[in-house]
């Protein structure tokens with residue numbers, strides 16, 4: 001029978017960007033207050049099997065920081081670079097988020113640090129959290145922190161920490177430690193043992209923070225104020241790993257996610273749109289031109305345009321809903 005088409009089917013815009021962006025590993029994506037795309041990439045640095053020793057100490061410090069601009073502000077329609085920054089600061093970029101004033105919050109897994117950068121593109125950070133190149137698990141250290149999300153109402157900052165910790169921390173807008181939960185959670189009822197909390201999404205209409213609990217192949221959502229567990233979204237379609245999560249406060253709340261390559265890679269990773277309330281998978285999508293290899297972050301604009309950054313193909317792919325695609329002037 002004709003499946004009710006709620007217009008959630010996403011199709012790739014193959015002619016975006018108009019000019020190649022010459023990216024390194026794309027680790028993080030964000031949107032600014034004008035729905036411009038922010039890309040956080042690794043230039044000529046790559047995260048490989050020998051990047052860290054077994055104490056999580058970065059082994060390539062001698063390479064120095066990435067000399068290319070690691071933060072690109074990109075026009076969502078053309079793909080042209082509006083502003084480039086983040087030179088000579090980072091070693092292994094990972095997550096990025098914007099706050100209400102279009103400041104950037106970023107994480108670097110080699111530095112084990114979190115930075116707040118002014119939107120003027122100045123390279124002197126406004127806030128630095130953690131100790132350079134020093135992994136740790138107290139409130140002044142991170143271990144390969146993966147992402148940041150900002151509560152637009154309070155300005156509070158959430159950090160998912162990380163590959164070698166298993167927790168979410170909460171800071172004030174100026175970087176004061178407020179709370180954390182995760183491994184050893186205070187919420188005994190719902191053990192929240194994360195296995196690589198890899199990506200964060202703030203839900204402004206629900207005042208929740210959701211995390212892509214990567215190796216558990218699930219998304220978990222918590223009350224932003226208390227850290228109290230709210231719900232878990234774990235779908236057969238996700239397979240073993242969920243790499244990133246994003247959210248649109250429309251149609252009752254839509255969760256966007258990308259998964260990891262299934263074992264023995266019989267199929268390629270995909271993007272998913274899930275109804276937050278019913279947990280129903282409304283659509284799954286992948287590029288027509290080049291299959292996803294390691295889709296690493298995903299963002300959705302206010303008009304439903306989706307961007308996915310891939311840390312293995314070094315690309316960003318743009319998708320719009322098929323109904324919009326039909327009306328595109330060619």
Ligand SMILES: O=C(N[C@@H](O)C(=O)O)c1ccccc1
Pocket residue numbers: 025027047048049094311
């Ligand atoms: O997960 C990994 N990488 C990606 O998430 C990333 O590049 O952020 C990774 C893990 C171990 C060794 C090498 C890479």
